[in-house]
Amino acid sequence: MLSVDTTQLLKGVLDLAVLAVLRDDDGYGYDILRRLRTAGLTEIGDASVYGTLRRLFAAGYLTTYVVPSEEGPHRKYYALNPAGRTQLKQGGDVWREFASTMNTLLREPA
Amino acid sequence: MSEQVEIAQYAAQVGAALADLPEQARNDLLEDLPAHLAEVAAEIEAEGGGATLTERLGPPSAYAAELRATLGHTGGPSRTFAWAGRAVSRVRARWSGLDRRLGPVIGYARLGEFLALLRPAWWVVRGWLAAMLVAQLWRDGDGLGLLPRFEGSTVLGLLVLAVFVIGSIWLGRRTAAAPPTRRRDRVALGAVTAVVAVFGLGLWVAADDRLMGSFWRESSPTSWAPDPYQQVNDIFVLGPDGQIIQGARLVDQDGSPIVLGYCAQRFGWEGPNGGGRGWEWRVVYPSCPDLTAPQLPWVAVSPEPLPWQTPAAGVPSAGPSPSGTPSPAVTPSVTPSGTPAPLPSPSR
Numbered sequence: 001m002l003s004v005d006t007t008q009l010l011k012g013v014l015d016l017a018v019l020a021v022l023r024d025d026d027g028y029g030y031d032i033l034r035r036l037r038t039a040g041l042t043e044i045g046d047a048s049v050y051g052t053l054r055r056l057f058a059a060g061y062l063t064t065y066v067v068p069s070e071e072g073p074h075r076k077y078y079a080l081n082p083a084g085r086t087q088l089k090q091g092g093d094v095w096r097e098f099a100s101t102m103n104t105l106l107r108e109p110a
Numbered sequence: 111m112s113e114q115v116e117i118a119q120y121a122a123q124v125g126a127a128l129a130d131l132p133e134q135a136r137n138d139l140l141e142d143l144p145a146h147l148a149e150v151a152a153e154i155e156a157e158g159g160g161a162t163l164t165e166r167l168g169p170p171s172a173y174a175a176e177l178r179a180t181l182g183h184t185g186g187p188s189r190t191f192a193w194a195g196r197a198v199s200r201v202r203a204r205w206s207g208l209d210r211r212l213g214p215v216i217g218y219a220r221l222g223e224f225l226a227l228l229r230p231a232w233w234v235v236r237g238w239l240a241a242m243l244v245a246q247l248w249r250d251g252d253g254l255g256l257l258p259r260f261e262g263s264t265v266l267g268l269l270v271l272a273v274f275v276i277g278s279i280w281l282g283r284r285t286a287a288a289p290p291t292r293r294r295d296r297v298a299l300g301a302v303t304a305v306v307a308v309f310g311l312g313l314w315v316a317a318d319d320r321l322m323g324s325f326w327r328e329s330s331p332t333s334w335a336p337d338p339y340q341q342v343n344d345i346f347v348l349g350p351d352g353q354i355i356q357g358a359r360l361v362d363q364d365g366s367p368i369v370l371g372y373c374a375q376r377f378g379w380e381g382p383n384g385g386g387r388g389w390e391w392r393v394v395y396p397s398c399p400d401l402t403a404p405q406l407p408w409v410a411v412s413p414e415p416l417p418w419q420t421p422a423a424g425v426p427s428a429g430p431s432p433s434g435t436p437s438p439a440v441t442p443s444v445t446p447s448g449t450p451a452p453l454p455s456p457s458r
Contacts, residue, residue: 029149046150076142
């Protein structure tokens with residue numbers, strides 16, 4: 001049976017989404033989750049974002065730094081490095097082409 | 111339940127649910143989890159508090175499943191892979207226990223500590239085994255000593271041995287300081303080590319076998335009985351007439367040549383065109399060029415007439431002409447039941 005929901009679609013592009021919200025501002029884990037949800041990916045889970053951040057970091061697309069906090073825990077910020085920016089650009093191109101193909105395919109007959 | 115304890119418990123449960131992952135991947139995932147959970151807890155606090163991590167994030171097992179899904183986009187490792195991972199961690203846990211328990215027996219905190227001291231010794235042994243292996247491959251594997259030999263030369267063997275041992279020590283020091291970073295190199299090194307180790311085991315078994323003597327007992331069960339042909343230097347084939355047949359060949363029931371005697375074997379090996387079965391067919395008896403024929407006083411006493419001899423042809427015997435009356439050809443060889451022609455003993 002064909003069953004498509006946002007969670008499933010998201011799996012393939014989560015990397016790209018996380019890279020995208022880090023393009024302009026560095027962020028810490030919970031902050032990144034909030035940005036994604038604010039942008040409309042409301043079904044995204046905390047573990048997905050955290051795991052993706054760890055994996056992108058391990059793959060060498062992100063750098064991290066710790067910001068001490070007056071109240072509450074220290075926060076680990078993630079930032080795009082040049083490899084991450086390249087990845088974001090390439091991934092964006094692939095996505096746009098893919099999305100336009102899908103749009104053409106799915107266009108309702110007039 | 112304090113916040114710290116809650117975070118630690120939650121992280122530990124997530125880690126336990128990911129126990130089957132490769133250690134590297136798991137560490138990458140879990141490294142920052144407590145810090146991240148602290149952020150989440152801080153958010154909960156900022157929003158008014160009251161909720162637990164489980165209420166906010168779901169049960170640790172679900173969190174772990176979601177984390178696992180982010181590893182690739184495949185939705186987690188295959189069952190076989192998971193099983194292998196669990197098996198590896200079980201073996202590791204057991205080894206760790208043995209490590210700590212057996213260490214004190216020999217006066218070390220851990221057995222591994224002592225084994226680490228033995229590493230240079232292994233490097234030397236590895237070099238020796240590699241040299242032995244190369245020497246063994248070099249010469250079709252007949253004979254097995256404890257030193258590598260090339261073309262029968264011990265000096266050359268020792269030189270090669272020195273090169274291999276030094277090379278192995280160099281490699282050992284290098285890999286101990288910094289293990290090869292490329293996976294391909296690590297796999298290659300592991301494969302070579304495995305081959306050398308298996309060869310070493312085989313060498314050890316073979317050497318033990320020979321020192322115990324079982325090699326000879328097994329390969330030649332009659333070796334304790336004296337070889338009846340040990341004293342044979344040459345073979346003289348006599349015809350029915352008692353004369354030595356020159357250039358005779360011996361074959362067994364299968365038609366295969368029989369090579370007996372010192373000369374046949376030695377000259378056979380040194381014969382033209384080298385080894386193989388060919389030289390066996392060139393062996394004729396008697397095969398020693400300088401060996402005098404034996405004195406055989408009994409042979410000529412009553413030699414049978416040759417089957418192909420026709421007395422009518424006027425050849426009474428192959429022997430020297432008899433001094434007495436020639437045997438009358440009353441009964442030709444077709445009726446050997448009659449009295450054989452009495453031949454006087456030929457002078458030898």
